[in-house]
Amino acid sequence: MKTAIIAALLLTSVTGCQTPPQNIKTSDDLASTRSAEHNGSLGETTGLTGGVNSVNMKSGQDVKNTAVGAYDAQVVAEVRGAWDQLWTNRSPNMSGKVVVQFRLYPDGHIQNPMINQNEATDLMAAICVQAINNSAPYAKWPPEIRLEIPDDYRDIQFTFFYSLQ
Numbered sequence: 001m002k003t004a005i006i007a008a009l010l011l012t013s014v015t016g017c018q019t020p021p022q023n024i025k026t027s028d029d030l031a032s033t034r035s036a037e038h039n040g041s042l043g044e045t046t047g048l049t050g051g052v053n054s055v056n057m058k059s060g061q062d063v064k065n066t067a068v069g070a071y072d073a074q075v076v077a078e079v080r081g082a083w084d085q086l087w088t089n090r091s092p093n094m095s096g097k098v099v100v101q102f103r104l105y106p107d108g109h110i111q112n113p114m115i116n117q118n119e120a121t122d123l124m125a126a127i128c129v130q131a132i133n134n135s136a137p138y139a140k141w142p143p144e145i146r147l148e149i150p151d152d153y154r155d156i157q158f159t160f161f162y163s164l165q
Contacts, residue, residue, distance in 0.1 A: 010159040011076050067144035075104075075138055079158065083131035096120030098128045098160040103153050106146070108137040120162055128160045 098120050102113035113132050118125040141149075 010161070011072055011079075012157045012159070066148060067142055068148050071139070071141065071145055075135070075156075078135040078138065079131050082134040083128070083160075086127045086131055086134075092120070092124050092162050092164070094120060094124075095163045096124060097162070098125045099157060100125075100128050100132055100160070101155060101157045102132060104138065104156050105153050106141040108140050110136045110138070116157070120160075124160075124162060128158070132158065 096119040097117065098115065099117040100113055101116050103111045105111070110132070113129050115125050115129060
């Protein structure tokens with residue numbers, strides 16, 4: 001029996017967050033707590049090719065016609081590609097939601113990717129963090145973004161939704 005997964009990814013800028021949240025697991029924490037049943041693998045092999053069947057990713061802000069919106073679309077596409085690749089020939093075994101936050105700097109590097117919320121397995125959450133890490137560094141901010149974002153960083157939050165069908 002073929003199990004399909006529908007997944008969505010929502011990117012939002014977090015406002016008013018000057019420091020990363022406390023008491024949350026990092027990808028290193030999750031990697032060290034993988035259960036023996038997975039033997040270090042990324043989920044169970046399904047024998048199917050193509051990974052996730054359907055992914056819907058969008059920005060959580062109404063910024064389609066701005067420099068920030070165009071940049072965010074590029075970041076989402078990069079994370080989606082990395083995430084799809086990590087799920088190739090694998091299938092998540094449950095529905096859930098994973099929220100990952102990190103700080104993005106004008107030169108494209110990121111800092112402190114951390115899981116704020118995990119309603120999925122630790123392995124599914126680790127794959128979300130890994131997709132963000134694998135995509136970094138991101139493109140440098142275009143000069144127009146500096147007009148819209150005066151700070152020297154942005155706190156970004158990705159929400160990954162998994163729904164088995």
